[in-house]
Amino acid sequence: MKLREILIDESDSVRYNTSPSPSLSWLSDGHARWLIIESATHDEIAGLFNSLGAKSEMIADHIKGENWIQRIERSDVYIRANPSPTAWDAFEKWYHMVVISNIIITIHATEIPDMDDYIQRWWLDRPAPESHVNCMLMQIVKMFVSEEVTFFNNFRLAIEKHAEGLRLADPTVTVEQLESRMTQCYHMTTVFYEYQVLLRSVEYNTDRTLSSKSFVETFRSGAETIGILRDGIDYMQRRLEELQNQHLMDQQVKTEQRLRILTIVSVIFMPLALISGVYGMNFDNMPELHEENAYFMIMGMMGLLITGMLGFFVLKGWFR
Structure with missing residues (x-):
């Protein structure tokens, strides 16, 4: 202790x-x-x-x-x-x-x-x-409420930095960081709720010792400020959910782009592999093998296939 x-x-x-x-x-x-x-x-x-x-x-x-x-x-x-x-x-x-x-x-x-x-x-x-206990209480409330406002503002700035990092595709911004921030938001919502309960309980206290106008006003103002912070935390939770969804969508788009490139490469090399396989068979009766320019003809045909397929994919917008 x-x-x-x-x-x-x-x-x-x-x-x-x-x-x-x-x-x-x-x-x-x-x-x-x-x-x-x-x-x-x-x-x-x-x-x-x-x-x-x-x-x-x-x-x-x-x-x-x-x-x-x-x-x-x-x-x-x-x-x-x-x-x-x-x-x-x-x-x-x-x-x-x-x-x-x-x-x-x-x-x-x-x-x-x-x-x-x-x-x-x-x-x-x-x-x-x-x-006097009233004066100390007012100072304590002002201190904690003010520090929570400062903490809230710093937290909000940190979230905006995460948003900027996502916009710039910063590799250091991860889903785990966003999930950690969301957990913090959940805890802060609980803390701010309990602050508000505390301040309201004093504001409506009927004890004459606590009935001075400035004292009650301090607690009322503190409760209202904490209420505003709670609303801000709710907004930041929604903002974090949006950022998390955006991050996941960006990752999904990148994965789809990689798969598209791999698919294009596979489609291009499939006919080339077929041609190589056919002419790699050890049969005696293959007339093309005895042609003087057979090698250059086959290589030219492969080049035309590659060029034709690449042109087709470009026209279809697969590289966008």
């Missing part, structure tokens, strides 16, 4: 800790915190919630099922996000969000490679938000 902590201290400065030790004292020290949990087992997550005073004995048994987060029996748990996970080991960046008192907890199925970079750009290189 990998833990990270972002803390807003008394001087309204951001402190980043890569090895925090969650405890009950966090709930009473008045600091707004963001605890990031990555690559944790079910039992490790249950133990962590126990350390924060949440009765979570049933989490290990129910974490894969629906509404598992509601097994945390604390009255001040006022966000229960993403109630219907698809698969714990799926390709997902954000799996659950829970807020206990002044602590924001996000649980991620796998370690996020770019998280240090996100934190540097969004927390350490910027003025700290107010030391």
Whole structure:
């Protein structure tokens, strides 16, 4: 299990800790915190919630099922996000969000490679938000939504490069690459759907702590942005299917062209092979063999056959 902590201290400065030790004292020290949990087992997550005073004995048994987060029996748990996970080991960046008192907890199925970079750009290189859980939540949502927009744009550009490669008949563009991109689209659709569920669940939360206009507007705007990205992913899936079909058709055309050339060569050499076979037979009574210019006559006849057949194929458009 990998833990990270972002803390807003008394001087309204951001402190980043890569090895925090969650405890009950966090709930009473008045600091707004963001605890990031990555690559944790079910039992490790249950133990962590126990350390924060949440009765979570049933989490290990129910974490894969629906509404598992509601097994945390604390009255001040006022966000229960993403109630219907698809698969714990799926390709997902954000799996659950829970807020206990002044602590924001996000649980991620796998370690996020770019998280240090996100934190540097969004927390350490910027003025700290107010030391309040609402302000931290808004900053977290803005960070993840903005990074997803950036990821989406880069992904779209990569697909357009694939399209350009297909148009230019780039041999490095393969069907396997397109299939990999389609798989990524499928995973991204799942992730964006769960983001949207999360943001909508907060937007419609009736808890008075979360009812400020700017707070709700941040989550509503984030949900709308993620919805637009989902529509974009649907479009890119269709685009990838078109590219895949185009690639397969191009390969089929190339195969047909090769077969056409082989067919033409075979048709040309069939009569030549027949003539060679006839005059290669060891019969004594073959008058042509005793003609002075027989060799040149046969070679000329073969040349006329080749020329005639090539002309016929050109007229029929077989070389187009």
